Amino acid sequence: MKNLFFFLFSRALWINVLIAAFVIGGIVLGTMHYLKSYTRHGAHIEVPDFTHVSLDSLDYLFEKHKLRYVIIDSLYSDAHAPGSVVNQNPLPRSSVKENRKVFLTVNATQPPVVTVRDMEGLSKRQALAIMEAMGLGTDSLIYRPDICLDCVLEQRYKGRKLKPGTKLTKGEKITLVLGGGKEGRVLLPDLRGMAFSEARDLMFANTLLLGGVLDCIDCTTGEDTLQALVYRQSPAFSKKTKRVVPMGSTVDLYLTLDTAAVHLMQPDTLFSIMDTTLIEE
Incomplete structure (x- = not known):
């Protein structure tokens, strides 16, 4: 027991303990430094937007940004140039580590x-x-x-x-x-006041074709056109004559986003306004 007491407080034991602690600490610190360097811990880069980039430019751009790419699929779209990137994963502006693989879908060079x-x-x-x-x-x-x-x-x-x-x-x-059936003719529908998409569907159901959109007041986008209302059509609709046209005929439409103006632009309304004005005069 006495020998054990002297051993625990001996100088040689504590020197060995300190040496062991320094060795273990050095190994731990060295390992952490190596792993940090190897995994690039904390080092991130922002993924650029590669959409619309041609295949010829990919090698240069990915090497410049220290990334890698893998083409996983191809499709054909008129909205993209042939041989260009359609979409990517990770998405643009994602934060990733260097040498990360970016998976790409490219537009086919020829339509299927x-x-x-x-x-x-x-x-x-x-x-x-x-x-x-x-x-x-x-x-x-x-x-x-x-x-x-x-x-x-x-x-x-x-x-x-x-x-x-x-x-x-x-x-x-x-x-x-x-x-076209025996007669080959169809009653011209009244498209006024309808949304463009609704009018187009009704024309289709009545075997008529859209000739063109000749006017679209206040429309700036394609979505505006779809939501715009028909204020005039050609050939014109008439309640009295109930106009009949050949199947497959084209109908031109005039559109507006101003719902209040649709009513004012109707022929019946215009004539009513003119009559009222004449009476007042």
């Missing part, structure tokens, strides 16, 4: 090709749904007398009959020849 289906005999609504799913559009609808109203009689591309199985570039537009 689709195979045209046989749509003869289908309804207009079915045919247009199929075309939309394939990425094809329609440039016009042509009606001709046929007992099957709104049935697809023929498909055309650039004026020529389109055979099923033909390869077309996605985004191309084709013409549908539809049955």
